[in-house]
Amino acid sequence: MVPAEIQALDRADPLAAKREAFVIPEGLIYLDGNSLGPLPKRVAERMREVVEGQWGQDLIRSWNLHGWIGLPQRLGARIARLIGAEADEVVVADSTSVNLFKVLLAALELRPGRRVILSEVDNFPTDLYIAQGLRELREGCELRFVPREEIEAALDEETAVLLLTEVDYRTGYRHDMAHLTRLAQARGALVVWDLAHSAGAFPVHLNACGVDFAVGCGYKYLNGGPGAPAFLYVARRHQKSLKPFLTGWMGHQDPFAFSVTYTPAEGLRRMTVGTPPILSMSALEAALEVWEGVEMAQVREKSLRLTDLFIERMAPLAARYGLELATPLEHARRGSQVAYRHPEGYAIVQALIAQGVVGDFRHPNILRFGFGPLYLRYADVYEAVERFERVMAQELWQDPRYREKAQVT
Numbered sequence: 001m002v003p004a005e006i007q008a009l010d011r012a013d014p015l016a017a018k019r020e021a022f023v024i025p026e027g028l029i030y031l032d033g034n035s036l037g038p039l040p041k042r043v044a045e046r047m048r049e050v051v052e053g054q055w056g057q058d059l060i061r062s063w064n065l066h067g068w069i070g071l072p073q074r075l076g077a078r079i080a081r082l083i084g085a086e087a088d089e090v091v092v093a094d095s096t097s098v099n100l101f102k103v104l105l106a107a108l109e110l111r112p113g114r115r116v117i118l119s120e121v122d123n124f125p126t127d128l129y130i131a132q133g134l135r136e137l138r139e140g141c142e143l144r145f146v147p148r149e150e151i152e153a154a155l156d157e158e159t160a161v162l163l164l165t166e167v168d169y170r171t172g173y174r175h176d177m178a179h180l181t182r183l184a185q186a187r188g189a190l191v192v193w194d195l196a197h198s199a200g201a202f203p204v205h206l207n208a209c210g211v212d213f214a215v216g217c218g219y220k221y222l223n224g225g226p227g228a229p230a231f232l233y234v235a236r237r238h239q240k241s242l243k244p245f246l247t248g249w250m251g252h253q254d255p256f257a258f259s260v261t262y263t264p265a266e267g268l269r270r271m272t273v274g275t276p277p278i279l280s281m282s283a284l285e286a287a288l289e290v291w292e293g294v295e296m297a298q299v300r301e302k303s304l305r306l307t308d309l310f311i312e313r314m315a316p317l318a319a320r321y322g323l324e325l326a327t328p329l330e331h332a333r334r335g336s337q338v339a340y341r342h343p344e345g346y347a348i349v350q351a352l353i354a355q356g357v358v359g360d361f362r363h364p365n366i367l368r369f370g371f372g373p374l375y376l377r378y379a380d381v382y383e384a385v386e387r388f389e390r391v392m393a394q395e396l397w398q399d400p401r402y403r404e405k406a407q408v409t
Contacts, residue, residue: 034370037223046286084205099232114160167197167335201336203296224284248273302373350402
């Protein structure tokens, strides 16, 4: 039985009605929206419209008739509001990794004479892989991957770009974007932020923080579906001097002139490359409709309340069963997830999933739980801890089925 005070929190929740916009399987408590957001109901409807009506009936006319050609800019404008940017500073295209490649190269070009890409050694690995690939392409490029506590000291006159993910994918630790951006720029560097665990989880203030570049994905807190297109942000002050290195036809000044010579488009469209994937972009567009009328300050307030409740209720279990909290208690340093360390983390997560609480595991010992404020209830958090206690008290994680590691995403 959910206590009355928890029920009262759900009744008073200004975002409570948004839950009805999502497909949530009966009896399931979904704490993995930081890996893949749940399906917004509008997406299935939109996909039928686009596939059967637009593609099926209007065929190639749909590029103009239904505005397919402008999807990258329209979606960028929708996302811009959520991340503190102007509509013409965000475009949707490609994957996060490809966008990171594009903006890193462009940033390096804007800092001639500097050669270092600086990042955190515990940054999300694909970001580090992209930087390593650039080093092979760009003569003289040097990488410096340092522990979090050494980032500030490592910024020097050789640093061209500081590359960071705002929220640590393992622990949920949140960097001070404003401080690190100011510090890097004061030392002559540009800053690229990865917003994979930020966009849609809480308010992001790119322009207020003076950020140069950012990238992010569409399939986590934005609920755009598996493999949803990503987005990139370039501050307006950099756009005129921005040099694209993936020079595809959609980034051309006049793509349908079919000139043999590349001339970059004005503005951020120059950072697009090939034909936009209409089906996946249409799904993301429908998913973003869920955010209409949502105040990001309310999202943040609920996120902190949900994670506070989870941490508070988990405290006795953590003490009893040796679970070490890896997520900061300080609100300013916390994203919208909570993580614990335990040597049997993988088996515990699998046992929890069998009990209807979907979280995930990150190597080597992290149990990770994401909190999507638009669809999670306080009652879900209460019940999740009840089921967690059952798993630990009954040692359900000892079941051999849960101890054999499979490929996890």
